[in-house]
Amino acid sequence: MPLSPNQLDAYARDGFVLISGLIPDASAAAAADAMWIAMDADPDDRTTWPEGYFQGLDDPAIVACYTADFLAAATALSGHPRDSIGAPGGALAINIFPTAVWPGSHQRIEALAHSDEDKYEYMWALNQD
DSSP, X not given: OOOOHHHHHHHHHHSOOOOTTSSOHXXXXXXXXXXXXXXXXXXXXXXXXXXXXXEEEOXXXXXXXXXXXXXXXXXXXXXXXXXXXXXXXXXXXXXXXXXXXXXXXXXXXXXXXXHTTTTTSSHHHHHXX
């Protein structure tokens, strides 16, 4: 599934792009169910939701979200060759309620990373600042 020039431009500008059809609905629903089970939370009962959740998950339902179309889109957005990105054996689940996205914030983070490449060699150091 090739991305359109508009999608590539939106990603460069905003730092994210919504792409329909990369993950079949049934696969996405199964992955969501697996995530809620892993968090020991009920999606319909906010009192069971954790303050934040950060854990690696290797549930097959979650790994199934790395479809061929998803990986093709990831490589197109990264600018790397298609054979350089493969499906991982798991996924890092980060759920913070509520979630907020700031379009364009990736440009400020990238500028910070380039401001001191020795200091920000690793993502954890960048996240600290």
